[in-house]
Structure formats: C-alpha cells, structure tokens
Amino acid sequence: MQATIGESKKAFMTGNEIVTWAALAAGAEVMFGYPITPQNEVMHYWTRLAPKYGREFLQTEDEISAGFTVCGAVQAGKKAFTATAGPGNVLMQEPFGMAEAMRLPLVAIIQQRGGPSSGTVVYSQQEVTLTTFGGNGEGNRMVYSTATHQEIFDYVIKGFNVAWKYRFPTFILGDGYQAKMREPLTIYEPQDRGIEMVSPYPLIGKAGSIGVDREAEHLCNIYSLEEELYDVVLQHAEDYERIAPEIIEYEEKECEDADILIISHGVVSRAADDAVKALRAQGIKAGYFRPITLRPFPQQQLRDAIAKSGAKKMLVAESAYGQLYRLIRQEIYGETIPIEGLFMPGVGIIDYDIMNKVKSIL
Amino acid sequence: MTVSPAVPKSWYLPSKPHKFCPGCGHGIVLKALGEVIDELNIQDKTIFGCDIGCSLLSWNFFNCDSTQTHHGRTTPVMVGIKRSRPELVTIGYMGDGGGYSIGSQHLLNAAVRNEKVTLILVNNTNYGMTGGQMAPTTLPGQKTETTPYGRDTDVTGYPTKGPEFLNALTQDDAYIARATVSNYRQLKRFIKNALRNQIEGHGFSFVEVLSTCPTNWRTNAQQTLHFLEDEMEKYFPVGELKNPLGKGDK
Ligand SMILES: Cc1ncc(C[n+]2csc(CCOP(=O)(O)OP(=O)(O)O)c2C)c(N)n1
Ligand code: SF4
C-alpha cells in the first residue's frame, strides 16, 4: 500500500483531520459515513485525501446503512471504518451488534456530542455507556478513550490492528473538543515506529473453487436453539476475557501516597492531570488514574492503585452524569473506598472545577 | 441430449430437505436461483445474503459463500461487499417486510445510487416468520393477525408496489421485474436477467417474486393457488418493467 505520511513530521491539526491521516496510514481502504456534527470533517478530509491514495468513500442514506456497509466490506476483506456521534451512534448500535455477534473487525470513531436526543453538537462524554455496552449483547468491544491529538493518531492506527487481530468491533472514543480543536502532534508511518499492520483478509468471497479448494462459508448471527447461541456467546466471552489483559491500557500518576484518587477519562483527564499537580503544590496529596481502554476496563490496575495508595476517597470527574462512575463501580465491586462524583454533563471540566470539588470533599 | 440434474449443483445438500413450510413459495424461488447460479457458472464468486424473515431459513441453502444479516439490512451489507469486491456476484434475498418496510430506505437509496447488486424480494403479503402480521404488501381487505377485520386502506394505505417505485427511481441501466412462483420459467428468466445485469456491469437489479404462504394465509393447496393467481397477480402486475439487456418481456 502506498505511503501516506512519508517522513515522520510535526503537524498542527484538528482531531478529525488526524483521524483521517491515521486511517490512511493504517491502510484503511474504505469509509462509509453519514453527516453528523462533530465528526463531519473526518468525512471531509477523507473524501479529499482518499482518491489520492486509491481509497474509497460512500455517503450512505443513514447511519444504520453506514454501519452495515462496513459490516459487508470487512466480510469482503477490506479495512473499513465509519465515524459518527450522538444520535448516529444510537442508530449504529444495530450494526455494531452484528459486528459483535459475527466477530467482524469493524472500526468506528465516535466523537461524542451532548445528549440525550440531539443534545448539542458541541461536546460531552455521554456516549460511554452506549459505546461500551450498547446493543443487545454483552459489550464485547474494544473502546479506547483518547485524551490528546497524539493519542488520536496513535490509537486510530492501533484500533485497526486490534480489530483485525482479535476480531472484536473497535471504537476510538473522542469528543467534540478533540474533534474540532487543533493541537501539535507527530504523524508517522506505522512501520517507521516498528508497528506492523495486520493485513485484512476476506471472511467470504475467498479464492478457490468450492468443493475443490475449499468449502463454502456460511456466516450467521441467528440460531435455532438456545444451546447453540449459548455456546457461541460463551466462546466469545471466553475469548474476550482471555485477550483483555493484552488490550487493557491505563495511565497512573502520583498514586503511591495519594489521599484522594481522581479518576477521569478522555479529554477531562488533562484537567485532572493539571488539578493533581496544582493540588500537590498546595500540599494536598492527590493521585491520577485514567482508564485508556473503557472496555476492557483496567479494573485490577485501579484496585491496585486504591490498595497501594491507601487513599481515603476517590473522585470521578466526567462530562456526563455518572456514566464513568457507574462503569467504575461495577468494575471494582467490593472495594469500600467512598466514591464521589463531579458530574458536568455536556460541558467541559477544567482543573479548577476538580480542585474545588476535591477541597469540598476532603 | 443432456438431462438436467434434479437438484441444482449450487445447492448445499447437508441443509436439505429445506425448512420452509409445505406449499411455501420460497423453495421455488431458491430452486430457480440455484439453477441460474449453475447456468451462469458463478457458484465460486457468488455471495448470497439473506435477511431476517423466512428468507433467513436459506442462510445455508446454497453451496456458496453466504452471510445472514439483520431484518431489513441485507441491502447495505450487500452494497458494502459489492463495493469492496466488484468481481463478486452479490445476491440479497429478503421478504416484503424486510425490503419495503424496515429496510425501505436502504432499498430505495441503493436503487438511486445504482448499486450493482441483485436483490430478490419475496412478496407473500405478510410477515411470515413472526406469525402473519400485515406487511406493506397486504392486499386491501386481506385479513392478517394485525388486520383481523381486513386491511383498511383508510387506516393503513394501499399495498406497496415495489418494482413500480423502483422503476421510477432508476435509470435505464437498472433491471426491474416482478415474477411469480406460478410461472417458473418466467421466474427463472427474470432472475437470470437480473444477475446478468449485475455481472455485465450495468447496474442495480431487482426482482420481486409473488409467492405463497399457506401457513399464514391458512389456505389449502387450491385456495393458495387461487389467492396467488387471482388476487395477487391481479393487484401486482407481473413482468419486466426495465430490462437493459434488451430482450424485453413486458
Ligand atoms: C429490528 C427488528 N425488528 C423486528 C424483527 C422481528 N421480525 C423478524 S422476521 C420479521 C418479519 C419478516 O417478514 P418479511 O420480511 O415479509 O419476511 P417473511 O417472513 O414474510 O418471508 C420481523 C418483523 C427483527 N428481527 N428485527
Ligand atoms: S411461514 Fe409462510 S413464508 Fe414462512 S416458510 Fe411458512 S409458508 Fe413460507
């Protein structure tokens, strides 16, 4: 595949533009999409750049179709992706469910906007529950929550690899701020960093003559018997749990002696990072923990951080009304540390918000 | 003289006998399709995709690569496959509920974009798999589980005429036809034309097939044929509405 980035270089770009460059660098061959703010510019950049590198695009009639055309394309052996937000993420849960059921290496970029309903077109972290556990399945998905533009680039590339290696649908969870703001980063060809890209391969439409070289493939997602489905779901759960330790990523700072642990994800963790530094400068022992993968969740790592710090409290800060908070509570069930929430649904959180909250609860 | 085999080569024998009800039209459509796949020699490059509905009982009907989708979503899955691998022959198989109701936006937009897929839609005037509810194609006055006093067109409108609306949406390179399981030779010819239209690269191709559902119609053999030939075929005219291959059969 043709090089896209060439020499590693500094760039100053919006998150949506980075998604496009990363998808190109990752060897994505086709994007299917439907307009929705704040992800539109992923399509805008893709439609401008893709033809130069022999890649394809289709604007579908809705997000349901965008998700299902991706399902078709990956079955046919193409690295395909989509991007959406808010109500579009709701509609895509149906194809995402099919990708879970049939273990399709679908990649989706989610740029969260305000909700519920049409909400705002601006920003939120309110698509955590939907992206991690949406659909009528068991949440067998990989969800990376990025915090910086460098991470958007890195994790979009990684997302394609994880999807094709492990065959679970993979999500890069960003938000309107990350989508629209510009930030410096370094873009590069994956192979220049020693990253080997996993090659796509067809699940149907394989080479060879049926009955001579190979058997016909019959893929399905519905079963006649309860027991058949049971076996399939248990197998998926087993696979998911087995690979989870290889997938889990998190970031931890200053937890060793912390009196209070501040947990956040995505762009809010930048405010948390600043808040921890400022609080420490004021003599308050704060620690920072950030799940990078929301699914699978670094639950053991968080339990370890609680244990080694001996912290008296935990604060969950998020631009949603408790979606990360609920996720954490279910993941660290049994821990007795009191958990407080700084819930600011649909609005940004800055270091002062977190610092003030910490002071009010310590 | 060669004697044609009783069973198409492209059928997947371990899944036979098939699971459709006795007297169901699905088996006839799939037999015609199987023979056409054989005659066009496309078994190795066919992707058969089926919807949810009784069509899903065909998920392993063919000895061809097959994929089963969601209710109404076969069209976009086939579009994704065909756009990715134009050399493959993609056949979407769906019911009238899947195609004309829950998946209608996909159907009409695929037609508008002239997607080079072949879609075969089985019109049995009801939702068969879920137990006989009203479909977009239920005839005026027809009783179903959700129209127990007969379809009232004041309340639910008139039956969807799919080939007619697709005909209005498409250009000359699309193939649009309505066939019936009561005329096997014509059915097979229409399916073959539809597939040729895709293989020769013209464009979108669509065949609605008037079919039987004695289970939900609660009809015996004679009543079943009567409903198909005298009621359905009267309301839904059979023929090719658009045939870029030139050999019209209006
Ligand atoms: C999203 C969704 N809604 C509803 C259903 C339930 N459902 C299964 S089959 C079917 C109707 C099928 O009717 P049709 O498409 O006409 O096919 P037929 O069974 O008549 O061949 C419905 C509503 C479903 N599977 N998915
Ligand atoms: S319910 Fe109707 S359409 Fe479905 S298999 Fe039986 S006869 Fe055929």
Ligand SMILES: [Mg+2]
């Ligand atoms: Mg039907």
